Amino acid sequence: MSDNPLFAKPDLFAARRILVVQPHYDDNDISIGGTLAKLAENGAELIYLTVTDDLVGVVDQSLSAEKMAAWLKDNQYKAGDIIGVKEQYWLGYPDAGDYPYFAVRRDIIQHIRLVRPDFVITCDPWTPYEFHEDHIVTGKAAASAASLYGLTRLATTPEIDAAFEQAPFDIQGIAFYTSPYPNTVVDISSVWQKKQHAVAQYTAQFTEDDMTLLQHRLEIGARYFARDNDFEYGEALKVMSTWQLHGFGEAYKV
Ligand SMILES: [Zn+2]
Numbered sequence: 430m431s432d433n434p435l436f437a438k439p440d441l442f443a444a445r446r447i448l449v450v451q452p453h454y455d456d457n458d459i460s461i462g463g464t465l466a467k468l469a470e471n472g473a474e475l476i477y478l479t480v481t482d483d484l485v486g487v488v489d490q491s492l493s494a495e496k497m498a499a500w501l502k503d504n505q506y507k508a509g510d511i512i513g514v515k516e517q518y519w520l521g522y523p524d525a526g527d528y529p530y531f532a533v534r535r536d537i538i539q540h541i542r543l544v545r546p547d548f549v550i551t552c553d554p555w556t557p558y559e560f561h562e563d564h565i566v567t568g569k570a571a572a573s574a575a576s577l578y579g580l581t582r583l584a585t586t587p588e589i590d591a592a593f594e595q596a597p598f599d600i601q602g603i604a605f606y607t608s609p610y611p612n613t614v615v616d617i618s619s620v621w622q623k624k625q626h627a628v629a630q631y632t633a634q635f636t637e638d639d640m641t642l643l644q645h646r647l648e649i650g651a652r653y654f655a656r657d658n659d660f661e662y663g664e665a666l667k668v669m670s671t672w673q674l675h676g677f678g679e680a681y682k683v
Pocket residue numbers: 452453456564
């Protein structure tokens with residue numbers, strides 16, 4: 430299949446500037462923090478875009494919303510420094526709440542035009558047993574935005590749209606994490622401690638006991654994804670071209 434251009438896969442590690450779109454503050458780092466650390470070491474600029482405010486998951490619900498938000502951002506900046514994140518943006522939609530899909534898609538299109546990535550990474554919205562609407566909406570809206578951002582009749586803000594029209598650019602590919610159809614396993618053995626150290630910064634979301642369980646689960650997962658390879662720890666992604674995301678019934682085989 431790999432020699433048929435229909436199933437060709439772009440090179441994630443050729444990416445220079447990557448917009449990584451996540452539903453919650455910690456999804457990128459928990460799901461593919463090792464891959465992201467390796468991409469940063471490889472010279473790629475990582476820009477995170479977080480869709481929700483994440484307030485539902487904060488362990489101390491006695492805090493004000495402002496204090497929760499500050500704590501979450503502090504966690505995220507500390508983790509981002511470890512992974513090598515260059516810039517962070519937030520959309521602030523209500524965590525696990527009721528918000529319009531097309532508003533999220535518009536905001537992601539706006540950030541794509543602003544940030545000018547050559548690759549987009551997000552969670553896979555087509556994972557069959559994923560219940561979490563934030564993950565389904567974010568992944569779907571990011572996939573759609575990465576495919577449609579060039580169509581300027583889909584307006585965002587006049588200045589950003591005008592600047593994009595002056596200097597359009599091409600996205601080379603999109604990668605999904607938590608995918609049921611992964612086509613890429615990244616060897617994260619050299620950055621395994623870095624990933625776990627970054628994940629450990631998310632103290633607003635996890636009690637000490639929950640963090641121990643999470644990191645144990647991540648270790649089992651990373652060993653599982655590396656099982657067919659000669660390395661110890663892996664992360665799985667599905668890497669695609671955006672043209673494969675529309676009208677191609679066998680795209681799951683890419
Ligand atoms: Zn999440």
